[in-house]
Amino acid sequence: MSKKTLIVIGNGMVGHHFLEQFVASSAAPDYDILAFGEEKQLAYDRVHLSEYFAGSTHADLAMGTEDWYTEQGIELHLNEPVTALNRDQRTLITPKGEYHYDELVLATGSFPFVPPIEGREHPHCFVYRTLDDLDAIRASAKEGKSGVVVGGGLLGLEAANALRSLGLQAHVVEFAPRLMPVQLDADGGALLRHKIEELGVQVHTEKATTAIVAGENARLRMNFSDDSHLETDLIVFSAGIRPQDALARASGLNVGERGGIVVNDQCTTSDPHIHAIGECALWDQRIFGLVAPGYTMARTLASVLNSHSDAAFTGADMSTKLKLLGVDVGSIGDAHGQTPGARNIRFNDEQTGHYRRMVVSEDGKTLLGAILVGDNSYYDTLLQYALNGIALPDNPEALILPESQGGAPALGPDALPETASICSCHNVTKGDICCAIDAGSSDLAGVKADTKASTGCGGCTALLKSVVDNELEKRGVAVSKDLCEHFPYSRQDLFHLVKVNGIRSFRTLISQHGKGHGCDICKPVVGSILATCWNEHILATDHVPLQDTNDTFMANMQKNGTYSIVPRIPGGEITPDKLIVLGEVAKEYDLYTKITGGQRVDLFGATLSELPVIWERLIAAGFETGHAYGKSLRTVKSCVGSTWCRYGVQDSVGMAILLENRYKGLRAPHKVKMAVSGCTRECAEAQSKDFGVIATENGWNLYVCGNGGMRPRHADLFATDLSDEALIRTIDRVVMFYVRTADRLQRTSVWMENLEGGLEYLKHVVLEDSLGICAELEEHMNGIVDTYQCEWKTAVEDPGKRKRFREFVNLPEQRDPVQQWTTERGQRRPVLESV
Amino acid sequence: MRTRTCWNSVCTVDDLVPESGIAVWTVDGPVAVFYLPHRLPALFAISHADPFSGANVLARGITGDLGGEPIVASPLYKQHFNLKTGACLEDESVRVKTYSVLLDGNRILLETRETHQEAVAA
Numbered sequence: 024m025s026k027k028t029l030i031v032i033g034n035g036m037v038g039h040h041f042l043e044q045f046v047a048s049s050a051a052p053d054y055d056i057l058a059f060g061e062e063k064q065l066a067y068d069r070v071h072l073s074e075y076f077a078g079s080t081h082a083d084l085a086m087g088t089e090d091w092y093t094e095q096g097i098e099l100h101l102n103e104p105v106t107a108l109n110r111d112q113r114t115l116i117t118p119k120g121e122y123h124y125d126e127l128v129l130a131t132g133s134f135p136f137v138p139p140i141e142g143r144e145h146p147h148c149f150v151y152r153t154l155d156d157l158d159a160i161r162a163s164a165k166e167g168k169s170g171v172v173v174g175g176g177l178l179g180l181e182a183a184n185a186l187r188s189l190g191l192q193a194h195v196v197e198f199a200p201r202l203m204p205v206q207l208d209a210d211g212g213a214l215l216r217h218k219i220e221e222l223g224v225q226v227h228t229e230k231a232t233t234a235i236v237a238g239e240n241a242r243l244r245m246n247f248s249d250d251s252h253l254e255t256d257l258i259v260f261s262a263g264i265r266p267q268d269a270l271a272r273a274s275g276l277n278v279g280e281r282g283g284i285v286v287n288d289q290c291t292t293s294d295p296h297i298h299a300i301g302e303c304a305l306w307d308q309r310i311f312g313l314v315a316p317g318y319t320m321a322r323t324l325a326s327v328l329n330s331h332s333d334a335a336f337t338g339a340d341m342s343t344k345l346k347l348l349g350v351d352v353g354s355i356g357d358a359h360g361q362t363p364g365a366r367n368i369r370f371n372d373e374q375t376g377h378y379r380r381m382v383v384s385e386d387g388k389t390l391l392g393a394i395l396v397g398d399n400s401y402y403d404t405l406l407q408y409a410l411n412g413i414a415l416p417d418n419p420e421a422l423i424l425p426e427s428q429g430g431a432p433a434l435g436p437d438a439l440p441e442t443a444s445i446c447s448c449h450n451v452t453k454g455d456i457c458c459a460i461d462a463g464s465s466d467l468a469g470v471k472a473d474t475k476a477s478t479g480c481g482g483c484t485a486l487l488k489s490v491v492d493n494e495l496e497k498r499g500v501a502v503s504k505d506l507c508e509h510f511p512y513s514r515q516d517l518f519h520l521v522k523v524n525g526i527r528s529f530r531t532l533i534s535q536h537g538k539g540h541g542c543d544i545c546k547p548v549v550g551s552i553l554a555t556c557w558n559e560h561i562l563a564t565d566h567v568p569l570q571d572t573n574d575t576f577m578a579n580m581q582k583n584g585t586y587s588i589v590p591r592i593p594g595g596e597i598t599p600d601k602l603i604v605l606g607e608v609a610k611e612y613d614l615y616t617k618i619t620g621g622q623r624v625d626l627f628g629a630t631l632s633e634l635p636v637i638w639e640r641l642i643a644a645g646f647e648t649g650h651a652y653g654k655s656l657r658t659v660k661s662c663v664g665s666t667w668c669r670y671g672v673q674d675s676v677g678m679a680i681l682l683e684n685r686y687k688g689l690r691a692p693h694k695v696k697m698a699v700s701g702c703t704r705e706c707a708e709a710q711s712k713d714f715g716v717i718a719t720e721n722g723w724n725l726y727v728c729g730n731g732g733m734r735p736r737h738a739d740l741f742a743t744d745l746s747d748e749a750l751i752r753t754i755d756r757v758v759m760f761y762v763r764t765a766d767r768l769q770r771t772s773v774w775m776e777n778l779e780g781g782l783e784y785l786k787h788v789v790l791e792d793s794l795g796i797c798a799e800l801e802e803h804m805n806g807i808v809d810t811y812q813c814e815w816k817t818a819v820e821d822p823g824k825r826k827r828f829r830e831f832v833n834l835p836e837q838r839d840p841v842q843q844w845t846t847e848r849g850q851r852r853p854v855l856e857s858v
Numbered sequence: 859m860r861t862r863t864c865w866n867s868v869c870t871v872d873d874l875v876p877e878s879g880i881a882v883w884t885v886d887g888p889v890a891v892f893y894l895p896h897r898l899p900a901l902f903a904i905s906h907a908d909p910f911s912g913a914n915v916l917a918r919g920i921t922g923d924l925g926g927e928p929i930v931a932s933p934l935y936k937q938h939f940n941l942k943t944g945a946c947l948e949d950e951s952v953r954v955k956t957y958s959v960l961l962d963g964n965r966i967l968l969e970t971r972e973t974h975q976e977a978v979a980a
């Protein structure tokens with residue numbers, strides 16, 4: 024049987040999602056699949072489009088790879104718009120040719136609506152939808168000082184933030200009397216406006232633009248119907264979207280009065296061989312301008328094409344939760360209380376800028392909708408009540424009151440019905456999660472991989488974790504958090520015990536809070552905690568036995584029992600004189616010499632007794648210990664930066680040295696690596712580090728929790744355009760919060776993945792001080808900086824400590840006979856015969 | 859044939875590091891001596907050679923107890939050795955040599971093969 028042909032027009036979020044679903048289905052082998060996209064780029068995550076301005080690239084945002092398309096046998100035609108359909112012949116036409124289809128899927132999305140204002144064709148007028156749009160806006164902003172967004176809705180405010188991040192004075196012009204008129208009421212809108220104006224964005228409501236003309240002090244001038252005007256260098260229209268239904272319209276498919284390709288519950292149009300999904304589709308007279316309903320349509324259609332005729336799209340929830348210019352905004356269900364008889368409960372605290380409104384049914388039993396401004400931590404609970412029709416408690420106001428005023432704790436995962444939707448992006452219910460666990464997933468990562476939950480917008484991360492933890496616990500899988508047989512505590516608990524009770528030695532801690540004598544698990548952990556808390560020398564008598572050999576001898580043990588020496592070379596910058604000293608020392612002690620992957624020099628093969636002598640030489644030449652042995656800051660890698668490089672926008676070497684000198688010596692749960700790049704070309708590979716800093720025109724972008732090594736993780740963008748001071752303050756806080764809360768041997772990447780609430784939570788804690796601990800974190804860090812000592816300097820100057828560096832205490836001159844050497848490529852290396 | 863043994867003074871109390879080990883050179887080769895002041899007896903001695911790597915490093919491991927037994931963890935690949943028996947906890951077939959060790963006044967005495975030249979410098 025010859026294959027049929029399936030064509031998808033539109034390579035956007037929904038088109039791509041459909042293909043993912045379809046190729047995994049049993050019908051896939053029956054089809055040749057083609058995909059057409061008008062944009063140059065492969066489908067990308069439009070929801071996170073604005074991150075493009077913060078340094079993300081198309082590759083970061085891409086939904087898949089071209090390789091994936093090839094592997095799946097999908098013929099991909101990018102940059103090839105479909106210009107016409109010929110439904111009788113079942114063909115479609117593009118500038119490059121004509122193609123036959125058996126089944127056709129329209130996933131053409133929508134386009135921004137630009138109101139018919141005179142002058143809107145001006146070259147400095149833009150829309151905000153595609154990467155190309157953003158490139159054009161960026162180019163225009165370069166020379167400009169101010170920018171206006173027309174439209175104060177969700178996307179408009181996001182665009183305003185983008186203009187701000189490009190260094191422009193941003194304005195928002197809205198026709199309605201308030202911001203986000205669709206999602207918010209008057210009080211909520213007013214509060215949001217206030218918050219946004221505090222951030223320096225000027226809001227102009229009830230303004231209707233009549234014309235755009237040349238400006239006097241700026242490129243453009245907008246004239247309003249009330250005879251006022253505003254000058255600006257560029258304009259972004261964000262006045263709503265319109266379904267992209269041009270092909271459907273021209274080929275005579277049914278379209279809605281106000282646009283949109285009419286589809287039935289199976290996402291099929293008035294032509295049985297043509298289907299439509301995503302923002303271009305009109306279902307039950309409605310267009311869904313969010314990605315989750317589009318994904319649901321995509322899944323429905325994939326099932327339908329697999330001859331599951333009972334699959335049906337039954338509408339979608341349009342609740343939204345987002346952060347606009349740093350302000351939490353949430354809108355759930357019938358937010359405006361349009362249901363007959365609906366009653367309102369409001370909480371409004373102008374002091375803190377928090378506004379919450381619940382819309383409840385006439386009988387007070389169910390939640391119909393809600394509005395949140397200022398604090399979205401109430402969102403998940405409210406959404407669950409609304410979506411699942413869970414009966415409200417007798418005092419429903421408790422759900423929106425702050426806890427201090429008798430607010431109810433969040434709805435526990437146990438109270439959710441099996442049908443409760445946990446992840447709306449991937450349509451995962453609590454029941455699906457339970458199935459995945461019963462089928463063998465034993466942790467959060469497993470459930471994520473099996474169900475895809477929380478791999479879309481990420482909004483459900485915290486809820487998912489609490490459901491998974493709860494279900495695991497119910498099945499008795501609760502993983503013991505005990506550190507080892509000596510301490511019934513986690514590392515975090517121990518940290519608190521040490522800090523709060525002022526404990527300064529392992530003995531005291533184990534006698535008061537543990538049992539036995541300790542082991543190689545708990546001792547280094549406690550050693551590290553004591554070092555972080557009190558910063559005493561690691562070779563202080565009490566602490567010596569706690570350390571791994573590498574820490575005890577402040578060098579890394581090699582396979583034959585000799586050690587390597589890694590002096591600190593901050594930022595990778597080194598003078599010729601110092602290089603010469605390294606060469607001389609290496610030559611004298613016959614040390615194998617290698618440039619490390621961390622921009623410094625490693626000298627291998629020193630015996631225990633040689634270590635202090637060699638360090639004396641190095642210290643005299645101005646070197647310090649590099650902590651290559653410690654669970655502590657390793658290197659801050661740098662690129663050459665603006666002092667030499669033609670593209671550099673900041674002095675990355677200077678910043679790397681500053682950071683390295685600040686954080687050197689800090690003991691942490693695991694090693695910490697940093698890097699600073701002088702521009703977005705990122706030659707220092709900062710995004711693979713625990714802390715990555717990338718220079719911008721206006722300062723520094725900070726990325727956190729990246730990892731190279733065994734399981735690489737891209738760092739997350741944490742804050743943008745920071746000044747030097749703000750950068751250091753922010754790193755101080757994140758570092759100390761990590762040090763206090765991470766598990767044993769948990770790199771920042773894994774810590775982040777396990778952090779309840781994830782990146783957003785960390786931002787709350789660090790940028791908004793939601794726990795009120797930032798001052799303490801900074802103070803702690805400053806204390807550590809102030810008590811820094813080069814451990815090697817202290818050790819070589821202290822005869823008591825030096826005594827430790829004897830190979831054999833009774834025969835100082837005795838060489839270890841198993842340390843045998845051979846020469847390779849001009850240097851010495853060990854030969855070790857197994858005994 | 860029975861090997862004759864004798865007690866050699868290998869170092870003094872000052873050379874020991876509480877809760878940790880030091881290495882001494884003996885006629886039997888390198889030996890690791892551990893001082894765990896919170897146990898009775900407080901002194902243990904085992905071969906300094908790590909059977910898994912061949913390197914002389916066991917004295918530089920972290921000490922402690924597992925299931926009440928005194929142990930040291932090899933600093934190289936982290937296997938645990940019982941300080942009383944020399945048994946490796948991870949691999950039954952592996953056992954390191956143990957030595958009797960005594961405190962005599964200020965001196966640490968170790969029982970090794972008999973030898974005429976005393977390998978003692980302390």
Ligand code: SRM
Binds near residue numbers: 579580619657696770
């Ligand atoms: C010397 C060096 C290799 C080299 O010749 O270039 C090196 C050598 C070692 N690395 Fe590394 N790593 C070196 C750069 C790296 C890098 C690259 C970098 O930092 O840019 C990575 C990946 C980046 C990262 O960490 O995210 C790296 C990822 C690891 C890992 C995996 C960590 C992870 O979280 O996945 C380990 C194992 C561990 O720490 O548990 C490790 C462990 C080790 C140890 C400590 C293994 C050991 O216990 O003996 C090696 C000790 C060397 C010594 O005796 O001095 N090394 N190691 C590099 C020293 C850099 C420096 O100047 O400090």
Ligand SMILES: Cc1cc2nc3c(=O)[nH]c(=O)nc-3n(C[C@H](O)[C@H](O)[C@H](O)COP(=O)(O)OP(=O)(O)OC[C@H]3O[C@@H](n4cnc5c(N)ncnc54)[C@H](O)[C@@H]3O)c2cc1C
Binds near residue numbers: 032033300
């Ligand atoms: C800045 C921004 C922020 C957003 N934030 C959120 C959010 O927080 N939450 C949320 O749920 N949603 C958000 N959205 C909306 C979300 O991006 C859309 O719902 C989603 O992209 C819809 O997917 P789609 O595939 O239907 O359309 P699109 O992603 O627009 O894809 C349609 C594709 O089809 C192509 N195309 C059109 N016509 C043709 C043709 N004739 N031939 C070939 N190709 C064609 C288009 O070029 C486009 O690439 C946001 C959107 C923007 C712009």
Ligand code: SF4
């Ligand atoms: S990659 Fe492995 S072998 Fe190479 S230096 Fe790192 S830890 Fe050692």
Ligand code: FES
Binds near residue numbers: 446476477480481483
């Ligand atoms: S709701 Fe978006 S990822 Fe789960």
